[in-house]
Amino acid sequence: MHKQPLGLNRRGFIRLLAITVAVVLVFYAIGLYLNHMGLQTLHGNMEALSERECSYIASQINLEVGNLITQCQELAADKELLRYVIAYPRLSAYQRIASISGLSDKLLRMKRSCDLLENAKILLPQIDRVISTEKSIYDTMDRSEYATFRQLVDGKLLRIAEHGDNLYVLCNPVTRGEPMFLISVCISPERLERRMRLLASENALDMTLYTPEGTVFFSAGTKNGLLSAGKEGSSLLGVQEESTFSAEAEIPLLHLTLRCVGTIADELQPLMRHRMWVCLLTALALVLLVIYLTYFRRYILQPLDTIADSLRQAGETGHFHIDRSDAGFDDLYAQFNSMMENLESLKAQVYEERLRAQQAEIRQLQMQINPHFFYNTLFMVYRMAQQDGNEDIARLSLNLSRYYRYITTIPEHDVPLRDEVNHIRQYLEIQGMRFSPRVRVHMNELPEEIAQENIPPLILQPVVENAFVHGVKNKQSGGVVEVSFIMEQDRFGVTVYDNGGTMDAENVRRLDERMRAGELAEGSALYNLYRRMELLYGDHYELKLESFADGLSVTILFPRTGR
Structure with a gap:
């Protein structure tokens, strides 16, 4: 009696076709997902960059x-002008000309x-003259x-007042009556x-200054129609072919708000091309695989179906033996390995993007402090203290001024x-005055051989600050903080080094292990120092x-550069 064939031809083709389509769709989804993540990362980075750019300007x-x-206040107090x-x-006449x-x-x-400054004047109403x-x-x-x-x-x-198209800084030496002079700066x-424009790193930014009432002081650029779209800080406005981002920052002394607008159309083009290629390559892969499976069905499955029928018939007699071999799947294994290598490459690109984001975060933290108000205040305190002897x-105000100037420049x-x-x-001088006489601070002389070696900015202050906060802060007397060089x-x-004496060797060892294992709080100075050194030097510190x-004691060792 003759039985029907096993039907490997049709069933195998449908199964392979379904598996092939599923695999292609999975990789297509992965490609779209990575492309979408790239778009989101670009949007986020451009928004953060625009905010920092606008705040900096x-x-x-x-x-x-x-x-x-x-300078206007100093000129108003100038002895030559008063005389x-x-x-x-x-x-x-000679003295007047000289003055x-x-x-x-x-x-x-x-x-x-x-x-x-466009123009500066000294108006002298008593003699009806102007300089x-x-x-x-x-x-x-x-x-x-x-x-x-x-x-x-x-x-x-x-x-500071607006008059006509200009802003004026007006300095009046008296508050009542007719002044002897009036200083005007335009x-x-x-x-x-x-x-x-000189301060902006991106010349394509459009900038507008407007008053708290919403009146535009001046507007420059090609995207000014978008400047009225909301004033809630920073936003990203998608307009089909291009995306527009904006940011705002206050200029307190001028009582004006700066609004910057830019586009990321050029930055989006590579990602858009990548998405287009993903779609095209997916469609091309489907067409080629269907052609290949058709060939596979005709030249492999059909012979296998015939062989299976022959095996069934031969199995009835029990005198047929066949050894299974997977040698035909070698090419498939090679293609799979190639795909996995592509995925590893994409993962490496994502890691590099995250590393660049961490470096941008470090730069942002260094730029957050903006003590321009302290400069003027500390300068006034310094002058007053000098006058009073x-x-x-x-000395304290001078050290504070230099301290803040360094960390902001x-x-x-x-x-x-x-x-x-x-x-x-x-x-140390500031902290020494604060904790004197309970704590004595000392810094050894810096060897000239290493004075020009380069290190990251603000890398030492967290360690010295920890010596006071977690070391000698609560000592009633005999406290010591010492800085030396190797x-x-x-x-x-x-x-x-500090003699706070609050940790024994075992606790120090545990602290070191927790720091290297990443178990310390991210806001702690020691952990931030460790992560920063890891990012900058790798294993070379x-x-x-x-x-x-x-x-x-806490010691930081840097590699020498031969400077």
Whole structure:
């Protein structure tokens, strides 16, 4: 009796076709998912970059305006100006010319020192004259302009006001009655725009300044129609072919808000091409695999079906033997390994993106502090302390000013060890005055051989700060914080020791293990230092914790660069 064949031809083809389509769709989904993750990462990075760019421009403009205000106040207190306006009737013609020349030079120096300044004037109502930085440095005063400025000052010593198309910094020496003089500094929109363009790293950004009431002071760019779309900080506006991002930042001294708008159309093109190629290659793969399976069905499955029928018939007699071999799947294994290598390459790209994101986060943390207000305040405290003869307060304010100036002006790249050590010395002097006489601070001399070696900025301060916070802070007397230096042939280092005496050797060992295992809180200074050194130096550094009978020392060893 003859039985029906096993039907491997049809059943095997349908099964292989379903498996093939499923595998292709899985890899297609993976490709789309990675592409989508790339888009999200790009969007997030561009939003964060626009926020930092806008904040940086606004802070720099605010700082320059603050410096300009300080110069106006210094000019208002200038002895030569006061002598000129008070003793004018008694001055000879030569003395008047000399005073006018000196005051004109000071106005010109002020203009050269600030790119925002369009024109500076000293209006002298008592003699109906004006000294300015214009071609005619000494001319008859415009009474209408003077009256306008008096109205804008409104009895205040200092006022920043908008008049016409410009902003004016007005300095009035008295709050009542007719002033002896009035200082006017003009800031034009053109100079503001030019300065902001110089500060911006991306020239394609469109920028607008507007008042708290929503009035536009000036607007520059091609995307100004989008500038009115919300003022909630930063947003990403998708418009089919291009994505637009925006950010805002305040300029407190000018009472203005800066809004920046840009597009990431160019950055999106590679990802869009990648998505298109994923779709095209998936469709091409499906077509080729269907052709291949058709060939497979005709030249492999059909013969196998015939062989299976022959095997069934031969099995009835029990005199047929066949050995199974997987040699025909070698090409499939090779294709699979190739696919896995592609996946590993994509994973490496994702890891590199995350590493770059961590480096951007470090730069953002270094740029977060913006103590321009402290600069002016500390400068005033320093001047007042010097005038009163209080050297301790003068020294403290000077150290604080240098301390904040360093942490806000450091570059993104490495700095010489000498600069970092000077910064730590200022920090130690501040803490020494705070904890004196309970704690004594000491720093050894920095060897000249390693003074020019480069290290990351602000890498030593967390260790020194920990010596006070977790070491000698609660000691009633006899506290010691000491900073010393290590110089070897291949590397150099810094050791910070304190006699807080709160940890024994076993606790120090456990702390070191927890730090290296990543079990410390991410906000802790020691863990942040460890992660930063790992990212920057890999295996080419050393961070050591050592316990002593009365304290703890932390040593950081850096590789030498031969500088």
